[in-house]
Amino acid sequence: MVKTFHFPTEILCGAGALEAFVARVESRPEKLLIITDPVLKEIGLVGRLTRELDAKGLAYYIYSDTHSNPLEKDVEGGLRAYQDSDCEAIVGFGGGSPIDVAKAIALLVNHPMPLAQYDDTLGGSERISGVIPPIYAVPTTAGTGSEVGRSAVITMRTSGKKTIFFHPALIPAIAVLDPQLTTGLPPHLTAATGIDAFTHSMEAFFAPGFHPMADAIALSSIELVVEYLPLALRDGGNLEAREKMLIAASMGATAFQKGLGMIHSLSHPLSTHFDVHHGLANALMLPASVAFLESRELVTDQRRRLQKVGERVACRRGDPAGSLSGRCRRFIEDVGIEFGLARHGVGREDIARLSIDAYADPCHQTNMVPVSLEDLESIYEAAM
Numbered sequence: 001m002v003k004t005f006h007f008p009t010e011i012l013c014g015a016g017a018l019e020a021f022v023a024r025v026e027s028r029p030e031k032l033l034i035i036t037d038p039v040l041k042e043i044g045l046v047g048r049l050t051r052e053l054d055a056k057g058l059a060y061y062i063y064s065d066t067h068s069n070p071l072e073k074d075v076e077g078g079l080r081a082y083q084d085s086d087c088e089a090i091v092g093f094g095g096g097s098p099i100d101v102a103k104a105i106a107l108l109v110n111h112p113m114p115l116a117q118y119d120d121t122l123g124g125s126e127r128i129s130g131v132i133p134p135i136y137a138v139p140t141t142a143g144t145g146s147e148v149g150r151s152a153v154i155t156m157r158t159s160g161k162k163t164i165f166f167h168p169a170l171i172p173a174i175a176v177l178d179p180q181l182t183t184g185l186p187p188h189l190t191a192a193t194g195i196d197a198f199t200h201s202m203e204a205f206f207a208p209g210f211h212p213m214a215d216a217i218a219l220s221s222i223e224l225v226v227e228y229l230p231l232a233l234r235d236g237g238n239l240e241a242r243e244k245m246l247i248a249a250s251m252g253a254t255a256f257q258k259g260l261g262m263i264h265s266l267s268h269p270l271s272t273h274f275d276v277h278h279g280l281a282n283a284l285m286l287p288a289s290v291a292f293l294e295s296r297e298l299v300t301d302q303r304r305r306l307q308k309v310g311e312r313v314a315c316r317r318g319d320p321a322g323s324l325s326g327r328c329r330r331f332i333e334d335v336g337i338e339f340g341l342a343r344h345g346v347g348r349e350d351i352a353r354l355s356i357d358a359y360a361d362p363c364h365q366t367n368m369v370p371v372s373l374e375d376l377e378s379i380y381e382a383a384m
């Protein structure tokens with residue numbers, strides 16, 4: 001049987017990658033639309049990019065009206081800015097949110113509105129056939145890996161749900177992994193985004209399906225997170241640790257083209273209804289979800305996959321023997337995350353509607369084992 005898998009994106013990596021990127025785009029004098037968020041603009045991080053562009057006399061326009069969980073109106077506003085400013089290429093500068101907005105704007109440049117018609121779960125990627133302008137991605141967090149991913153997640157106006165837009169043409173042409181841009185990230189965001197990267201790799205490794213490259217990348221990414229996230233937390237200015245975390249995040253997203261799993265389905269409604277940070281939401285749901293897998297009747301290959309991740313976590317931490325769920329719980333606690341959904345305003349009365357949304361979320365379709373609505377309820381219950 002013929003199997004297809006992909007492995008793309010040019011990645012500039014290391015301190016000074018931002019300058020190298022500007023030198024790279026200097027040879028293609030496209031006017032750039034820079035998508036970022038209000039905080040990054042205010043603290044001057046975007047200024048590091050625009051100073052380089054100014055020095056080379058390159059034209060750009062900044063659009064920063066985006067939200068941390070990106071909205072459809074962010075995309076529409078950015079599209080107007082692109083058209084009104086006669087831009088020709090788009091830079092997503094920030095966490096996963098501005099990068100996802102950049103991708104969705106790029107999609108709409110040569111495809112008619114509304115955005116909703118390109119919803120991947122409704123077959124929308126079939127409607128994507130036009131030219132997509134160049135997308136460049138400059139992550140300032142090490143988590144989502146959107147800089148190497150082919151999807152964008154946007155919360156839609158009508159449904160209020162996080163909706164996935166997916167197409168190979170949405171992969172950024174260049175990803176810029178410059179650790180100097182992440183040294184100012186506060187510890188709680190460093191931890192939450194780092195656990196997001198860990199979750200991507202673990203869920204990708206657990207997802208059924210054939211992708212030996214994704215599997216190998218996922219395991220290496222897990223090792224990097226377990227080794228370097230604590231170092232990045234101990235000293236935010238540790239450029240080696242910051243760079244390794246950026247690489248781990250990109251690897252996690254490269255791996256999860258194989259699929260994600262129930263942790264992401266369980267975490268998405270927590271962000272939508274309780275505004276819990278995406279990475280933190282994954283962290284809160286992770287040990288209970290892994291414990292659920294451990295309680296299932298698994299075939300040998302599935303058991304071995306749990307064991308392999310457990311070994312990676314243990315050998316980097318010098319952990320004593322134990323279950324994967326226990327090892328993950330201790331690792332997440334050690335990076336400063338406290339468990340308990342109740343801390344984030346979630347009550348037992350919320351579990352029914354959260355579970356319905358989690359069940360409707362497509363990520364669990366590639367979970368290691370199929371899950372029922374009742375299973376998801378029991379995992380929320382265990383994570384309370």
Ligand SMILES: [Zn+2]
Binds near residue numbers: 196278
């Ligand atoms: Zn994620």
